[in-house]
Amino acid sequence: MARSTISRRCGPGGTWRILLPGVVLLENGEPTDEHKIEAGLLHAGEGSILTGVRALARYGLRNLPGTEEVHVLVPAERSVADCAFVHIERSRRLPKPRERVGVPTAPVPRAVIDACRRTPDLDMVTAMMAEAVQRGFCLPQALADELDEARRGSSLRDALLPILGGARSVAEADAWNLWQRSDLPECRWNVRIFDANGTFIAKPDGWCDELAFAWEIDSLGYHAGDVGFRDTLARNARYAAAGIVVLQTLPSRLRSEPGKVVAELRAALDSARLRPRPDVRLR
Structure with a gap:
């Protein structure tokens, strides 16, 4: 096609549009x-x-x-x-x-x-x-x-x-980094926990297997809705029935109050040490 034709059709009021050198859009919209x-x-x-x-x-x-x-x-x-x-x-x-x-x-x-x-x-x-x-x-x-x-x-x-x-979100990455900076015991991330009969309990964000302790990073956006709230209550009920100590933390506090969060983790882990470890296992 003649250059003059392309130039005319891509000019003001034309029906075509130049996108890149040598590449023409055969319409004049965005x-x-x-x-x-x-x-x-x-x-x-x-x-x-x-x-x-x-x-x-x-x-x-x-x-x-x-x-x-x-x-x-x-x-x-x-x-x-x-x-x-x-x-x-x-x-x-x-x-x-x-x-x-x-x-x-x-x-x-x-x-x-x-x-x-x-x-x-x-x-x-x-x-x-x-x-x-x-x-x-x-x-x-x-x-x-x-x-x-x-x-x-x-x-x-x-x-x-x-x-x-093992982190699978920005909030979990913050939690992972916070745990790594502390002197807390080993933690696994996003593992599946089962009771002695092989019944699924939960998939906690963080899991200290030594003490059967679960750490959940629970955002308001997900857990405040009807479905999310119901699922969270059911999960916590399964934790309680299995004898698992669980701590729930808002994602925002991982950055705004890291020292307080670590103190809460230590206190929760101390509570877990005071009772016999329940018969639960991870996969």
Whole structure:
């Protein structure tokens, strides 16, 4: 098509719109996210791969930062630059892409680490890592392996440590870090507890098996609703019937009152030591 025709149709009052150099949207409205992704891959060239936040959204992850950026991986030798909403990353270790709704997309571990590297909010970094593991998109070790391959900074490694330790949310990561900074006995995270007959009791956020002590990080948002409140009462009743000592803590207090929370944990653990350990076990 003649350049003059493209120029005329993309000019003021025209019916088309230039998105990127050499990439034209055949309508004049605002481009959708899908338009931007397709345009970014066209700009990057053959063999390019979508990664980062937009890739994670295609897998169905929800705890994602808001961004207009389309992050694309290209071979290291390719000469193409960032432009508008497209961030180009040259890589000597391109992953094998997976087709997600017709788009070549990086595997979840690579997409998570790529997204985390460009996210300054460490809580959001933890949230992305935790959701990817919690919902079964990848194993914690896959994130660790990808981070080792990327050879990136200590802040991401610090954010990953609670996930490797068993935390599955930002609040649980705060709890994990608080417990690690204390001199409290060993704690396991998100393990399933059963009574002597093999009947399921609960899956506490934190579990001290030595003393059969459960620590629950209970947010108002989840546990205050009708269903959440009913489920919490039923869980606590199962704890009581099994003889398990349990402490419930609001997530906000892990940061606002860490010293008081540790003191409460010590007191609860002391109470657990005073009674015979109940016949409960973890799996």
